Amino acid sequence: MEWxxxxxxxxxxxxxxxxxxxxxxxxxDLSIIVSKSPCQYAGxxxxxxxxxxxxxxxxxxxxKNDLIxxxxxxxxxxxxxxxxxxxxxxxNMAIQFSDGLNELKYxxxxxxxxxxxxxxxxxGIPLKMNVISEGINTIVKTASSSKKSGxxxxxxxxxxxxxxxxxxxxxxxxxxxxIIAGMSKGSGMIHPNMGTMLSFxxxxxxxxxxLLTEILKESVNDTYNMISVDGDTSTNDMVIVxxxxxxxxxxxxxxxxxxxxxxxxxxxxNEELGKLIVKDxxxxxKFIEVQVNEMNNVEEAKKMVHAVITSNLVKTAFFGxxxxxxxxxxxxxxxxxxxxxxxxxxxxxxxxxxxxxLDQGQPVKFDEDYALEILKQEEIKVIVNCNHGNxxxxxxxxxxxxxxxxINGDYRT
Amino acid sequence: MEWxxxxxxxxxxxxxxxxxxxxxxxxxDLSIIVSKSPCQYAGxxxxxxxxxxxxxxxxxxxxKNDLIxxxxxxxxxxxxxxxxxxxxxxxNMAIQFSDGLNELKYxxxxxxxxxxxxxxxxxGIPLKMNVISEGINTIVKTASSSKKSGxxxxxxxxxxxxxxxxxxxxxxxxxxxxIIAGMSKGSGMIHPNMGTMLSFxxxxxxxxxxLLTEILKESVNDTYNMISVDGDTSTNDMVIVxxxxxxxxxxxxxxxxxxxxxxxxxxxxNEELGKLIVKDxxxxxKFIEVQVNEMNNVEEAKKMVHAVITSNLVKTAFFGxxxxxxxxxxxxxxxxxxxxxxxxxxxxxxxxxxxxxLDQGQPVKFDEDYALEILKQEEIKVIVNCNHGNxxxxxxxxxxxxxxxxINGDYRT
Numbered sequence: 001m002e003w004x005x006x007x008x009x010x011x012x013x014x015x016x017x018x019x020x021x022x023x024x025x026x027x028x029d030l031s032i033i034v035s036k037s038p039c040q041y042a043g044x045x046x047x048x049x050x051x052x053x054x055x056x057x058x059x060x061x062x063x064k065n066d067l068i069x070x071x072x073x074x075x076x077x078x079x080x081x082x083x084x085x086x087x088x089x090x091x092n093m094a095i096q097f098s099d100g101l102n103e104l105k106y107x108x109x110x111x112x113x114x115x116x117x118x119x120x121x122x123x124g125i126p127l128k129m130n131v132i133s134e135g136i137n138t139i140v141k142t143a144s145s146s147k148k149s150g151x152x153x154x155x156x157x158x159x160x161x162x163x164x165x166x167x168x169x170x171x172x173x174x175x176x177x178x179i180i181a182g183m184s185k186g187s188g189m190i191h192p193n194m195g196t197m198l199s200f201x202x203x204x205x206x207x208x209x210x211l212l213t214e215i216l217k218e219s220v221n222d223t224y225n226m227i228s229v230d231g232d233t234s235t236n237d238m239v240i241v242x243x244x245x246x247x248x249x250x251x252x253x254x255x256x257x258x259x260x261x262x263x264x265x266x267x268x269x270n271e272e273l274g275k276l277i278v279k280d281x282x283x284x285x286k287f288i289e290v291q292v293n294e295m296n297n298v299e300e301a302k303k304m305v306h307a308v309i310t311s312n313l314v315k316t317a318f319f320g321x322x323x324x325x326x327x328x329x330x331x332x333x334x335x336x337x338x339x340x341x342x343x344x345x346x347x348x349x350x351x352x353x354x355x356x357x358l359d360q361g362q363p364v365k366f367d368e369d370y371a372l373e374i375l376k377q378e379e380i381k382v383i384v385n386c387n388h389g390n391x392x393x394x395x396x397x398x399x400x401x402x403x404x405x406x407i408n409g410d411y412r413t
Numbered sequence: 414m415e416w417x418x419x420x421x422x423x424x425x426x427x428x429x430x431x432x433x434x435x436x437x438x439x440x441x442d443l444s445i446i447v448s449k450s451p452c453q454y455a456g457x458x459x460x461x462x463x464x465x466x467x468x469x470x471x472x473x474x475x476x477k478n479d480l481i482x483x484x485x486x487x488x489x490x491x492x493x494x495x496x497x498x499x500x501x502x503x504x505n506m507a508i509q510f511s512d513g514l515n516e517l518k519y520x521x522x523x524x525x526x527x528x529x530x531x532x533x534x535x536x537g538i539p540l541k542m543n544v545i546s547e548g549i550n551t552i553v554k555t556a557s558s559s560k561k562s563g564x565x566x567x568x569x570x571x572x573x574x575x576x577x578x579x580x581x582x583x584x585x586x587x588x589x590x591x592i593i594a595g596m597s598k599g600s601g602m603i604h605p606n607m608g609t610m611l612s613f614x615x616x617x618x619x620x621x622x623x624l625l626t627e628i629l630k631e632s633v634n635d636t637y638n639m640i641s642v643d644g645d646t647s648t649n650d651m652v653i654v655x656x657x658x659x660x661x662x663x664x665x666x667x668x669x670x671x672x673x674x675x676x677x678x679x680x681x682x683n684e685e686l687g688k689l690i691v692k693d694x695x696x697x698x699k700f701i702e703v704q705v706n707e708m709n710n711v712e713e714a715k716k717m718v719h720a721v722i723t724s725n726l727v728k729t730a731f732f733g734x735x736x737x738x739x740x741x742x743x744x745x746x747x748x749x750x751x752x753x754x755x756x757x758x759x760x761x762x763x764x765x766x767x768x769x770x771l772d773q774g775q776p777v778k779f780d781e782d783y784a785l786e787i788l789k790q791e792e793i794k795v796i797v798n799c800n801h802g803n804x805x806x807x808x809x810x811x812x813x814x815x816x817x818x819x820i821n822g823d824y825r826t
Binding site for chain 1: 461463464493494495497537538539725729730732735737739740742743746747748750751752755774775776814815817818819821822
């Protein structure tokens with residue numbers, strides 16, 4: 001397994017592009033991913049009852065087992081809470097995108113049902129369909145497999161993100177090289193209840209949609225569902241995997257050796273993309289990893305991780321570089337998990353060292369200056385030992401700063 | 414039913430006091446409530462698995478049906494997450510308080526089990542028992558039924574609160590006047606999962622501990638459990654009611670006419686105290702009432718209210734005076750309640766007027782200037798009609814400002 005410095009268009013047979021079409025004032029706001037051959041498709045979508053139009057469209061494609069040739073994504077407007085018009089706009093995006101692809105003369109006629117749509121940005125405002133239509137006509141002609149096109153695509157899906165989020169991995173499936181590449185966007189309305197953002201993964205692996213879906217669902221539970229920026233589950237969250245088989249590798253069959261290699265790679269990729277989303281969390285100045293160890297089962301340990309990474313009081317304490325471990329214990333206490341507070345250890349770890357704050361439920365007298373040194377780092381680990389079993393869970397969050405309030409106090413206007 | 418401008422010591426037979434003893438630098442930090450005759454006692458406590466020492470002490474008193482003569486409360490330190498020493502300190506507070514009361518020559522010998530203890534403030538740090546012990550010796554001698562002593566007691570329980578929270582009601586139980594008085598403190602770590610703060614209620618009504626407990630539990634569900642400042646459920650939350658029967662009224666029996674009068678009064682008092690806590694929420698600049706109407710059942714409607722009042726994105730939008738109704742619909746969507754988004758209406762109401770933003774799931778074109786006028790007010794109502802039944806629920810929250818981050822970024826140090 002090897003990390004590559006490549007984009008979403010690096011697996012064989014994939015192209016991408018990203019342009020500015022006019023939804024946003026200046027920054028890129030339209031991206032596409034296309035495959036020359038039909039893709040097996042897996043998707044996991046927001047559990048929010050209020051689903052954006054493109055989420056509904058893509059779920060329909062999944063239910064009907066449609067083969068997929070590409071995804072068109074606009075940023076700047078989520079096309080969520082936009083009523084019937086929103087759904088029509090989404091269908092029109094699919095029509096225009098598939099029409100555009102057909103002009104490029106693929107082997108097959110691509111129907112609107114063979115493409116996916118994603119939107120991200122402000123909710124409750126109709127799409128500017130005129131600029132998007134024109135944009136789609138332009139962008140289909142610019143798709144390429146160049147490094148620049150990969151980067152352009154990653155830029156086109158950003159909203160309040162400060163940096164692009166791209167990761168790619170090379171694995172061996174028997175004798176063949178297989179690439180798995182991903183790109184994501186955050187960075188507010190991020191909360192673990194499924195994907196909680198946009199994430200696109202392409203691969204030239206040969207795998208069925210059913211197995212891909214199974215692997216994706218498992219992976220999402222341990223990766224994207226274990227991150228939180230602000231506790232709000234979006235209307236638009238999705239993780240999409242497209243596999244076109246162009247690597248020429250053998251088909252990946254469940255429980256085979258290749259299956260485990262592929263699954264681990266998907267997991268690694270999702271974990272790294274998830275961490276990038278948190279690192280770029282709105283207003284975030286610190287990246288917090290929370291590990292709960294020695295619990296009696298994983299689900300309980302996950303509840304505890306969630307409570308800590310979503311606690312506003314914990315998050316503001318990290319922003320203030322205050323070793324306020326009591327707020328961590330408090331959050332563990334209301335997590336709903338069943339553990340014995342009198343057996344818990346809490347430790348902070350960073351590049352500056354580590355410090356034990358709670359030892360078997362008893363507060364430890366600690367050196368405040370040393371604690372501050374540890375908390376001054378940008379990446380901090382919180383390690384909780386429950387002395388209550390052998391299961392553990394990990395999750396990732398960020399601190400809560402003035403800037404989060406600033407960004408979200410006037411995001412729409 | 415008549416509101417009185419009186420304190421916690423206004424029901425017959427109650428006295429109170431509040432002083433500065435030295436836990437905090439300057440502000441009052443120690444309060445007591447005492448009754449000349451034994452009280453029936455009801456209490457509802459935090460559901461956080463991590464319970465502060467005084468919570469454990471008071472729950473033991475409840476389980477053992479102890480009669481209660483008073484409560485001693487310190488602020489500035491929550492005596493939570495303080496290990497075994499914390500519990501011993503709490504028991505010592507009870508011993509010193511009961512000893513002090515005995516010196517005042519009551520008719521009965523008051524044992525430590527006849528008093529309650531409460532603490533609020535920073536967690537994880539041992540109590541300064543020397544200053545608290547001295548303080549208790551002093552304060553027991555100063556308790557009185559004067560207006561000033563009532564106010565002093567309300568001041569002594571404050572932490573980051575900016576104003577005292579006191580309410581009193583007069584009702585008639587048959588021919589007798591009965592007073593119910595309450596005082597509370599907020600103002601961070603406030604989240605609906607039981608009492609979520611300290612609240613003390615005294616009454617000279619004649620009522621059994623069992624019935625008082627039943628009434629209190631029901632009331633807490635509709636009042637304190639429907640407020641949120643920051644989504645964090647504290648380790649120290651408690652609502653305590655003490656009833657000493659000194660009004661000379663007949664005993665309040667379940668389902669009698671008097672029962673309903675008394676119950677309604679307790680509810681009103683709790684609702685008003687809950688609202689005061691939210692209005693004084695850490696960093697709050699706006700008070701938000703959320704009403705969900707026309708749902709198919711109350712529990713579902715409550716879930717929806719909770720999701721809206723706890724959403725950081727909704728809260729920052731109110732801080733920014735941005736009519737971002739999409740975030741409200743998004744929060745309703747992930748609340749877990751089952752409703753039809755395409756039938757929902759959303760309306761904002763304030764002293765400046767009202768504005769419909771979503772009509773049967775369809776966005777309404779609205780005048781942004783008029784919306785801003787409505788949002789400029791300090792008190793705003795969000796009204797959600799689900800067109801999905803006849804049940805409704807109400808809850809109260811506040812906005813999320815820079816100051817919340819500031820206050821909690823350096824609360825401990």
